[in-house]
Amino acid sequence: EAGVTQSPTHLIKTRGQQATLRCSPISGHTSVYWYQQALGLGLQFLLWYDEGEERNRGNFPPRFSGRQFPNYSSELNVNALELEDSALYLCASQRRSEAFFGQGTRLTVV
Amino acid sequence: AQSVAQPEDQVNVAEGNPLTVKCTYSVSGNPYLFWYVQYPNRGLQFLLKYITGDNLVKGSYGFEAEFNKSQTSFHLKKPSALVSDSALYFCAVRDMVNRDDKIIFGKGTRLHILP
Numbered sequence: 660e661a662g663v664t665q666s667p668t669h670l671i672k673t674r675g676q677q678a679t680l681r682c683s684p685i686s687g688h689t690s691v692y693w694y695q696q697a698l699g700l701g702l703q704f705l706l707w708y709d710e711g712e713e714r715n716r717g718n719f720p721p722r723f724s725g726r727q728f729p730n731y732s733s734e735l736n737v738n739a740l741e742l743e744d745s746a747l748y749l750c751a752s753q754r755r756s757e758a759f760f761g762q763g764t765r766l767t768v769v
Numbered sequence: 770a771q772s773v774a775q776p777e778d779q780v781n782v783a784e785g786n787p788l789t790v791k792c793t794y795s796v797s798g799n800p801y802l803f804w805y806v807q808y809p810n811r812g813l814q815f816l817l818k819y820i821t822g823d824n825l826v827k828g829s830y831g832f833e834a835e836f837n838k839s840q841t842s843f844h845l846k847k848p849s850a851l852v853s854d855s856a857l858y859f860c861a862v863r864d865m866v867n868r869d870d871k872i873i874f875g876k877g878t879r880l881h882i883l884p
Binding site: 694757758 | 801803805810811812813814815818820859861863865871872873874875876877
């Protein structure tokens with residue numbers, strides 16, 4: 660069984676640009692979570708999608724947005740990038756209340 | 770809203786000694802509790818979970834955790850630490866009363882096993 664896959668692995672953007680991060684959940688999983696892991700700050704909850712709908716959103720500005728596609732894959736978009744957006748972005752899919760994580764996308768804003 | 774606290778940023782343990790990584794939680798209903806481990810530049814790996822039943826939960830790599838409802842704690846334990854256990858450990862909680870709620874993680878505890 661393939662795990663959660665995220666792409667790209669690394670992404671370098673300049674301040675003000677937009678970044679798009681992608682996540683494919685484990686086959687059969689309908690829920691996708693997004694987390695931001697900035698240095699020294701642990702995991703901050705960003706977004707939760709289930710069955711194509713946004714179910715919950717963390718305390719992040721509107722320039723962080725996303726969507727979930729009919730095949731349950733998901734996209735995280737970050738507009739107007741700021742230096743402090745540099746972080747590891749982790750995606751997880753869920754089954755029976757257990758979350759399975761991808762390897763993450765390391766976003767660097769310069 | 771639920772919350773989870775890991776009071777220690779770092780825990781140092783000598784190899785072969787027992788280890789404990791602390792976690793306390795707050796939820797309005799019954800909690801689902803989890804422990805995850807993260808190795809450098811990697812995603813999180815699931816260790817164990819408590820849903821219901823026996824308060825002592827056994828998980829991967831010899832780890833176990835004890836659910837204590839009165840103290841709202843879910844401490845991670847291992848009888849004999851290995852150097853390879855050195856990693857970042859996260860406790861997480863989901864409030865099962867409110868099914869629209871998300872999984873919240875603690876800030877993490879870095880475990881150093883000293884040879």
